[in-house]
Amino acid sequence: MEYGSMSIQRLQSGRWLNWGIRFFLTAALTASQTAGGYAPFALGCIAAAGPGADGAAALLGGVTGALLFLDFQQVLALAAVGILILTAATAFRDTAFLQKPWVLPVLAAGMVLAVGGIYVLQSLDPLSHAAPCAAASALTGVSAHFFTRLFQPEEDRLAPEGLLFLGAALTLALGDLTILNVSVGRVLLCALLAYTAYDQGPMTGVTAGLGLGLITDLSAGTSGLFTAAYGVAGLCAAKCRRRSMAALAFFSGAAAAMLTSREELAQTLLLETVAGSLLFLALPRRIFGGKRLLREAAPNTAQRTALKTHLNRAAEALRELYDSMSRTPPPQEENPAVIFDRAAEKVCRGCALCELCWQKDYTATFNALNDATPYLLERGKAKAKDFPVHFADRCIHLSELLQAINGELSAFLLRKQYRRQLEETRRSAKGQYAQMSDLLTAAAAGLSGAAPAFGEIPACVIGAALRPKEGEMVCGDTMEAFRTDSGLWCLLLADGMGSGDAARRESSLTCRLLRQFLEADIQPEAALTTLNSAMALRGAETGSFTTVDLCVLKGSEATFYKFGAAPSYLKKNGAVRRITGSSLPVGLRGTPAAPDITTVTLEPGSFAVMISDGVADPSRDEWLQDLLAGWGGDDPQTLANLILSESIRRERLQDDCAVQVLYRLPESEQPV
Template identity: 35%
Template sequence: MATKEKLKTRAARAGEEMRSTGRLVLHAPALVRTTECVMRFLLGAVLSGAEIFGGYAPFGLAIVGASGSGLDGFSALLGACFGYLSFQGFTEGLRYVAAAILVFSVSFAFYDIRLYRKVWFMPLVTALLDAVTGFVYLSKKGWFTEDTIFFATELLLAASAVYFFRTAFSPWTQKREGTGLTMKQTVSLLILGGTVLITLSKITILGDTISLGRFAAALAVMVTGYQCGLGAGAAVGVTTGLAMDIAAGGAPFYSMAYGFAGLMTGVFRKQGKLFAALTYVLSNAVAVLWTWSDGLQIAILYEVFIASVLFLLLPERFFRWAGALTVTEPKRDTTSKARAYVKERLDATAEAFRALGESLRTTFAPAGPNDNDAAVVFDRAADRVCRKCALQSSCWQRDYVTTFNALNDALPAMMDRGRGEAADFPAHFSNRCLRFSAFLNAANEELTALLYRRQYKARLQENRSAVCREYGALAEVLGAAAAEFGTELSPDPLREKRLKQHMTALGLEGDAAVFYDAAGRLRIEVEGPRLDGLKTDGELKKLSALMNMPLRQVVKEEGRRADRLVFAQAEPLMAVAGVAARKKDGQTVSGDTGAWFKLDDGSLYVLLCDGMGSGPEASEDSTLAVRLLEQFLRAGVAPETALRTLNSALALRGEERAGFTTIDLLRVDLFTGEAAVYKYGAAPTYVRKGETVSRITGSALPAGLSAGEGGAPDVIALKLEAGDLVLLVSDGVTGGGDDIWLRQALGAFRGDSPKDLACALIDAGDERDVGVDDRTALVLCIGARNE
């Protein structure tokens, strides 16, 4: 096995060194290992003397089981054997010596087996071997009830001590990097120290008046309470006091006295060492007086007094050293640092894209005159035709003003028509020109080239503007994400405590967090196994009552863990949607596409897009627009930013394939009722409030027709309340005619189902014979949520 081979290798190396040099040199690692082995030996010897119940001593076995199979385990075995034989004599100690040898043998034999690494293996082995050897001894005395209980308790303590002793040594044996101890390691060290004190309590001086163990316990409690505060002082006091009570085999007097004294020392520790020492002495004196009827424990006062004198004499660096030992490992909550780091990176990236967009915008700006001037049409035509003409000097020099005026008079008609005709020119010019036909053809060619250049420049400038705007939009999105990362969530400790108590009452285990999001809305997240009990409607009502506000369960999203539940504050408003649609006569699919969805923040979005024309191609355009826009909005992108980005993308897409789509977007905040309508060339939107029906229109072109600076959507803000109706329609519903009948139908509707109204509006189109286009009506009814 690996350990055996390692020991053989080290022994052979040491032997070779002695033969070659005549001496054995201990290097620094060897000295450290020697010190560790000595400590294990001493602990094994001391813990073997820690007796409970008048003769049971399982703690020496526990240190052997916790030390492993190497030199540490062997040293602990030697110490335990020495201690058991010294404290209990040969007859009684032989039982524990045999058990200790068996424990070490099992550890040595199974060291390389995976089973050995299980946390329960050595505790169980130690208890079983203690039971085997103890069974023989106990059988000779007889199985009395009291002895059986004590023996079972010893086995339990032996297994527990192995686990806690190994945990106490883990900061050194595992070579773990860290700045402090975990709570489990701190408790384990207290248990180890308490068992050592049980043995030390047997050592007395001054005629059995003062116990060395109780003196050490009093000093430890005093130092801990002064250095670490009332919590640590009380914990160490109770632990050491319990050890002393076990050693004395009496009532829990020392637990009460030391715990109370440690607590009071921690309370007054900031008043200085002298005041802390006096507080500790007086607290123990009060504890002694409380036991007047049971016999005064005067010895504790001597021990406490001597301990207080030594306490006052100890240097400050000793207290700092003691405080360092009791420092627990801090929680490594790096979430805030990670959020700050990501926010900084997002801010820097957003600024970079913003600067890039501004730089490109400046670069793409027109630098001065270019060849798009209409005057170049005749200049270039003249260069091609008039250069070799006999009348060149007459037309372009002597009669330049006459020629200029003639061409200037013809230019407007040519530009409007896109080509020139002979009738556009004055008769005195066309009759006099010797090469008029060639001049007109050259002028038309140059005019065509000019118009192409203008179209190309316009499209290029439009695309450049779209690119610059996209960089700006990307910077806005990144900036918004950075701001969201920088937002601190506000916890609600009181409600969180209520939730944890409720889960405990239901028998549920898990982590619960109650906090307010960036908008100030309550949010609950629970993680743990078997949370199905919280998903019922009844439990949701109980949680709402417990939190003193209505809650709703957030619908499980794709990728969300099954053992995680999220509840959010319920919105005071709700919406019911109804939709009806009919495709154009003779078409297999409709070019209209609609959608509605709600986000976790209480925002409701309603979308209606109408593709150019009808049929599959129109359906493809509108479906793409709805799908992309929904993805943007679900990702948290602001509606106007999302619409501008989509408009630019559709415009660039239209260079390869002509097509556009209208966009009608309604956003409603179900918490406040604040709403906005965003339009790209869409049909009017109708809002009914009470008996009044208002009509909302816009002037923006459909999405995909303009990617330039003028490609912003129309934005109309409004306020909605319970009982209001909002109607979104495609232009096929009215057929391009008047909409008085539609407003009257909306104002007269008194039904409960929005779908009935939508169907009625579509059916009315059949009566009005407007089946020349796709028709879609989407009705949204705002109502108050039932508590």
């Protein structure tokens, strides 16, 4: 029940956050207007918000912003279009038609054209008002297209072009804010365009320049001035490899395009371009993220070595930070005597018996308070009966003293709880530093240019069997078997808490994440420790945990890594070895924990058997050991099926069952 209420609270908080984002974003975008008093960016935002409460929040924000930035007639027009868009989206919300990406943009553009057309026909000069209306309609559709990719991103990743369009729309809202006749909004837009062109390359630079220039022309009422200037500037900046040269090329390209213009804003645009170029140069280096390096040729050996050195140094720094935190002693627990000291300071200092209690009979007073301490700490509240009779009868301000003690006790307990949480956070952070150090070290080792050699890759055959718990349609256990590019054989078995779909989701997520780590050549222990910390955070929300059993075969060396997993078995002829562990499952410990590790030799003709705890109770698995010792076949799939069928006969499928068997082929059967 506690986890359910926490999930509901998080869901409600997420909804309020989404509604707030749509409300304030749409309200801000109403300040970005085109000729004729249209606010196409706000209308596009309403369309992209979709049906239901999200769309209603965006509509309310648009109307609020319109009341602040538009004339009353324009407010009515925006409200009418917004209501029509929201009504149509809500009416078709459960249809496949609305899921098509072009529907909402076309719908929004059509609504603007329909409502705006009415106002155009009623105007004194319809021909002069038709072009702004058509431009606003097209811009509304374009805005809805880009904003939809922000509000409803694919693969949980925000589209960079959508972010660029949103940034441009918000900067244009500051277009009327000027300093020395220079538009602050267009200065920011120049810096944004220079950054985008320099970071993304020529194609994106010229496309973004033309698009942003066209939007700026529509907003400023100019005829092609900004389109030409920004298009040429974006292309020139994208051609440069150094940022200083890119800033100079951006200004030069814009200046060259402005030489042929007779617009009054040409000179102003020149100053805005200068200011935008300087702002682009002032951007911190870290926001570029090394993306330009990725577009250039692959790094040579010297660059690879330098990168490896940097990664190793970063790993050493994180390891040193971890060691320094380990050397720092934890904070000492606060003495409960502070409760009485502070309470007495408030109550006893002005009392007539202060000298008697705290000087002449100090020992008796100290013993009385000391004897009462265990009771009030256990109960969380002080009562008169906690104190000796001689002390309670003599104290003439006992009720005031109890009130003061309870106040200080509450503060003491809160400070104690805070210190424990702080120490838990400190341990977690310390462990994360160590894990990051291990991961960076592993990444640096992967830059050597060649895959690590583990000797001859053994030829193996895998067998597996899986059955859900009685009465369930889905098994909560998940198994994986694969070989990495570096030649490691990896067998995974994860058992999610409980059974059914919920357990299946947890176990499959654990296997998928761990497989990604291993296929990236991250060391198994570092991968498992990192996974344990991540799943602990997830477990705090879901209340779930998962056992993990991993077997890694490297040459003839098999290593078993266990987090709460059932025993594994090694069979060679009639001899059976049982491999166990005592670590808790992943997701149960917030502090970084290492798995139990056992390394054995897997000779040719040997079997490695992994099971989930539903197959055999670890306290009474003699039957399984006897079965393995007496089995003389060489087919791992037959062995897996045999183990599962015998388990069903004995355990009656009281839990999910998973069996995975690895058989290393004898030398005589090795492929040529």
